[in-house]
Amino acid sequence: MRNAGGILILSFLLASCGGGSSGSAPTAQPTIVNPVIAISDASVIEGDTGTATLSFNVTATASPPAGGSIADASVDFSTNADSADAGSDFTARSGTLLIPSGTTTLTIDIEIVGDTLEEADERLTVTLTNPSNATLSRASAIGTILDDDAVASTTGLDTRPDNQTCIAPPRPTADASVALTDAYPSLPDLTAPTKLLLEPGANPRWFVLQKTGQIITFSPNAPGAASEFLDLNDTRNLRTNSEGGLLGMAFHPNYPTTPEIFLSYTVNHTSPAMRSVISRWVLDDLNNPGAGSREEVLIEINQDFDNHNGGDIDFGSDGFLYIGLGDGGSGNDPRQRAQDTRHLLGAMLRIDIEGTGAGYAIPPDNPFAGNPQCGPSANANDCPEIFAWGLRNPWRWAFDGATDA
Numbered sequence: 001m002r003n004a005g006g007i008l009i010l011s012f013l014l015a016s017c018g019g020g021s022s023g024s025a026p027t028a029q030p031t032i033v034n035p036v037i038a039i040s041d042a043s044v045i046e047g048d049t050g051t052a053t054l055s056f057n058v059t060a061t062a063s064p065p066a067g068g069s070i071a072d073a074s075v076d077f078s079t080n081a082d083s084a085d086a087g088s089d090f091t092a093r094s095g096t097l098l099i100p101s102g103t104t105t106l107t108i109d110i111e112i113v114g115d116t117l118e119e120a121d122e123r124l125t126v127t128l129t130n131p132s133n134a135t136l137s138r139a140s141a142i143g144t145i146l147d148d149d150a151v152a153s154t155t156g157l158d159t160r161p162d163n164q165t166c167i168a169p170p171r172p173t174a175d176a177s178v179a180l181t182d183a184y185p186s187l188p189d190l191t192a193p194t195k196l197l198l199e200p201g202a203n204p205r206w207f208v209l210q211k212t213g214q215i216i217t218f219s220p221n222a223p224g225a226a227s228e229f230l231d232l233n234d235t236r237n238l239r240t241n242s243e244g245g246l247l248g249m250a251f252h253p254n255y256p257t258t259p260e261i262f263l264s265y266t267v268n269h270t271s272p273a274m275r276s277v278i279s280r281w282v283l284d285d286l287n288n289p290g291a292g293s294r295e296e297v298l299i300e301i302n303q304d305f306d307n308h309n310g311g312d313i314d315f316g317s318d319g320f321l322y323i324g325l326g327d328g329g330s331g332n333d334p335r336q337r338a339q340d341t342r343h344l345l346g347a348m349l350r351i352d353i354e355g356t357g358a359g360y361a362i363p364p365d366n367p368f369a370g371n372p373q374c375g376p377s378a379n380a381n382d383c384p385e386i387f388a389w390g391l392r393n394p395w396r397w398a399f400d401g402a403t404d405a
Contacts, residue, residue: 027079032069035060037075038138039128045146047114054110054143056126060099073099073134077108077126084122084145119151121339135300167248186224194247211245212240230289232265239268247311253319259283262321264313274303275376278323298360300376301344305329308393317404320363324394338390341382344374348394350387
């Protein structure tokens with residue numbers, strides 16, 4: 001029943017085994033979504049002995065479509081010393097964090113070593129790298145080790161010093177009073193004065209800052225002829241709520257040869273409501289500044305609240321401009337600005353205003369010199385403008401003429 005070559009039988013067998021299309025569509029594969037990973041800042045009280053655990057939360061978020069799923073993921077992590085030292089303050093760690101499908105939160109635990117040393121709060125960082133089947137939205141977090149140690153107060157005198165020349169006067173009687181003398185009785189009434197400065201140079205005038213934004217000048221020999229020198233409200237929308245307003249002023253170190261003054265004040269702003277401004281004013285006339293005078297804004301700083309805004313400014317003998325800023329307000333520094341050197345709040349700033357045109361430079365011996373300039377709000381790095389930090393509200397301060405401290 002076959003032909004000579006068997007070809008027909010072979011063709012029939014191949015056809016009956018398949019090889020043709022059935023006409024059905026291919027099965028759709030389910031969608032697999034990679035999660036987005038972020039790590040959050042953390043803090044822990046150090047303790048005196050033993051160890052404490054500093055736990056960083058790592059979140060993985062994803063929104064797969066109907067019928068889809070989330071990929072198994074992983075990410076590497078490592079600790080990095082900042083002001084805290086690996087070994088003495090914490091135990092360094094590194095490794096890989098496995099994130100099974102559907103997991104939303106995991107922790108990375110770092111062992112903190114307790115001690116009884118009185119010291120500032122210390123910081124370390126944890127950094128995420130090399131995500132697998134995932135992307136990173138925040139790859140680094142700061143861990144703060146909160147110091148809980150204190151020492152007994154050492155203030156006061158252990159023994160009374162022998163003093164034969166400086167004798168305290170007798171204790172005043174119950175009906176004693178203090179007499180006040182009006183130095184300038186002919187001076188017109190002022191509105192909420194915030195600072196009084198004597199102009200450098202011959203025949204100096206007094207400069208009075210008013211909270212509402214005006215600078216008033218008068219001669220000690222003719223106080224009744226006081227006049228308005230500048231009104232910031234002509235060009236700026238000052239915010240005078242609570243502790244805001246025109247707060248500080250400094251003359252250029254080479255004034256009046258260099259006709260410049262520097263001002264510190266607060267303005268209305270949106271989110272947040274108050275912003276501090278530090279600016280240079282180049283004057284066209286030292287007696288009556290006019291339209292030729294110009295303002296050059298140096299730094300702007302967002303304020304969290306309408307109190308503890310600092311505001312004083314002055315030049316040191318080093319020629320640098322020092323700027324005092326409060327912690328941003330409210331009670332007990334709720335946002336911990338004074339200990340966060342990525343913000344300009346709660347700090348004494350120091351900048352170089354010479355030879356910079358309309359800007360400023362960073363003195364090379366500032367603690368964080370070399371980092372990008374900061375402002376007006378949160379910054380990625382420690383701010384190079386900061387000279388000292390941890391301050392509540394440097395509203396008024398001065399340099400000691402004898403020690404320059």
